[in-house]
Amino acid sequence: MATRTDLDGRPIKPITICMIGAGGFIGSHLCEKLMSETPHKVLALDVYNDKIKHLLEPDSLPWAGRIQFHRLNIKHDSRLEGLIKMADLTINLAAICTPADYNTRPLDTIYSNFIDALPVVKYCSENNKRLIHFSTCEVYGKTIGSFLPKDSPLRQDPANYVLKEDTSPCIFGSIEKQRWSYACAKQLIERLIYAEGAENGLEFTIVRPFNWIGPRMDFIPGIDGPSEGVPRVLACFSNNLLRREPLSLVDGGQSQRTFVYIKDAIEAVLLMIENPDRANGHIFNVGNPNNEVTVRQLAEMMTKVYAKVSGEPSLDSPTVDVSSKEFYGEGYDDSDKRIPDMTIINKQLGWNPKTSLWDLLESTLTYQHRTYAEAIKKSIAKPTAS
Numbered sequence: 001m002a003t004r005t006d007l008d009g010r011p012i013k014p015i016t017i018c019m020i021g022a023g024g025f026i027g028s029h030l031c032e033k034l035m036s037e038t039p040h041k042v043l044a045l046d047v048y049n050d051k052i053k054h055l056l057e058p059d060s061l062p063w064a065g066r067i068q069f070h071r072l073n074i075k076h077d078s079r080l081e082g083l084i085k086m087a088d089l090t091i092n093l094a095a096i097c098t099p100a101d102y103n104t105r106p107l108d109t110i111y112s113n114f115i116d117a118l119p120v121v122k123y124c125s126e127n128n129k130r131l132i133h134f135s136t137c138e139v140y141g142k143t144i145g146s147f148l149p150k151d152s153p154l155r156q157d158p159a160n161y162v163l164k165e166d167t168s169p170c171i172f173g174s175i176e177k178q179r180w181s182y183a184c185a186k187q188l189i190e191r192l193i194y195a196e197g198a199e200n201g202l203e204f205t206i207v208r209p210f211n212w213i214g215p216r217m218d219f220i221p222g223i224d225g226p227s228e229g230v231p232r233v234l235a236c237f238s239n240n241l242l243r244r245e246p247l248s249l250v251d252g253g254q255s256q257r258t259f260v261y262i263k264d265a266i267e268a269v270l271l272m273i274e275n276p277d278r279a280n281g282h283i284f285n286v287g288n289p290n291n292e293v294t295v296r297q298l299a300e301m302m303t304k305v306y307a308k309v310s311g312e313p314s315l316d317s318p319t320v321d322v323s324s325k326e327f328y329g330e331g332y333d334d335s336d337k338r339i340p341d342m343t344i345i346n347k348q349l350g351w352n353p354k355t356s357l358w359d360l361l362e363s364t365l366t367y368q369h370r371t372y373a374e375a376i377k378k379s380i381a382k383p384t385a386s
């Protein structure tokens with residue numbers, strides 16, 4: 001491998017990374033990138049490894065020996081501190097991060113996103129290890145603009161809706177809207193990490209992902225996840241398309257999101273890993289402000305793209321409206337709009353997303369069709385046990 005240099009022209013030294021939650025969606029892409037393009041070693045920690053199996057087996061893979069899987073639950077495993085000590089950098093991705101869980105399993109959500117992350121922060125701080133912690137864009141909550149009258153010209157002022165790391169407030173709903181328990185737990189762990197940096201010199205970077213999507217995100221209910229499970233929107237809509245069912249629009253699909261391609265976002269994380277002097281002490285939005293749609297528009301676009309990649313015509317009525325209470329249960333609420341300000345990541349790391357929403361949906365839905373269409377057909381054809 002040719003000598004790789006950082007953004008300041010210095011050669012990059014190989015390091016060992018302790019990646020917690022390496023078996024998930026983001027972790028699997030990050031492991032893939034680190035194995036195929038860098039000399040770094042990864043201690044991959046997770047309870048599952050299905051999404052990184054292709055990197056672990058067989059032993060003849062070019063990166064054999066550079067990635068080691070450790071099956072463990074960070075809630076109760078004494079090996080955690082030893083693994084953090086063995087590494088130069090810890091990346092914590094582990095979390096319950098699916099909205100269907102926030103109001104139905106609020107305790108697990110709070111424990112997973114706050115309590116379980118505490119020892120990781122403590123071990124990094126005590127052992128002088130660098131930490132990259134995954135937070136979320138949801139820490140911003142609702143926009144200021146959402147509280148203005150519908151026809152107020154102030155809604156047009158970007159200051160009232162663009163989300164900026166160092167100036168935007170964090171606006172959550174009331175306590176019985178348990179949707180916000182996740183965001184609140186993430187916010188408190190951010191504050192704790194920041195305080196560890198300020199008082200004890202912890203070297204940290206906080207990542208706030210804005211709806212990263214792509215292959216291997218979540219699961220398809222009844223195929224590689226529970227039949228009654230509700231994954232995030234990309235997988236929900238993929239499941240509907242694969243089964244030729246209308247896509248469910250929660251509360252009319254009026255909420256807005258910006259979606260970024262996982263492969264673009266992983267480039268940003270690699271820059272953080274390899275440029276500690278530029279990334280330490282910072283909180284970074286990572287998203288694509290150019291890919292904004294309402295959830296309804298996302299459904300329409302996915303329907304068109306899926307018809308193209310599968311060759312199957314769309315349904316006459318491709319969407320159906322459903323209330324959030326019916327879909328997610330009591331205590332659901334939503335972020336109205338999420339546009340990331342890109343100033344800080346641009347200045348520190350020179351990163352910009354590249355892939356348009358249409359292009360990222362085309363490659364992702366091609367993957368979904370190739371991976372799941374046959375399995376879905378078989379599961380539908382299978383006679384049910386009497």
Ligand SMILES: NC(=O)c1ccc[n+]([C@@H]2O[C@H](COP(=O)([O-])OP(=O)(O)OC[C@H]3O[C@@H](n4cnc5c(N)ncnc54)[C@H](O)[C@@H]3O)[C@@H](O)[C@H]2O)c1
Nearest residue numbers: 021023024025026073074093094095097134136209211212
């Ligand atoms: N994907 C996104 O767009 C997005 C957006 C905002 C924030 N995030 C954050 O990024 C991180 C990763 O998200 P993801 O999309 O890859 O989710 P994911 O659910 O696919 O991955 C999380 C992984 O952590 C593992 N994990 C959870 N608890 C664990 C424990 N106690 N011990 C060991 N492993 C455990 C899970 O098994 C899973 O493989 C999360 O912290 C999430 O909150 C992601």
Ligand SMILES: O=c1ccn([C@@H]2O[C@H](COP(=O)(O)OP(=O)(O)O[C@H]3OC[C@@H](O)[C@H](O)[C@H]3O)[C@@H](O)[C@H]2O)c(=O)[nH]1
Nearest residue numbers: 097099136138231232233234236248249250255295334
């Ligand atoms: O079938 C569906 C699924 C979801 N939706 C809607 O689609 C939007 C996006 O839902 P997602 O499940 O992808 O999750 P959200 O964008 O609300 O939150 C996510 O973003 C940030 C991360 O921290 C988390 O991964 C997750 O909380 C929501 O408005 C939701 O109500 C539908 O209309 N229909």
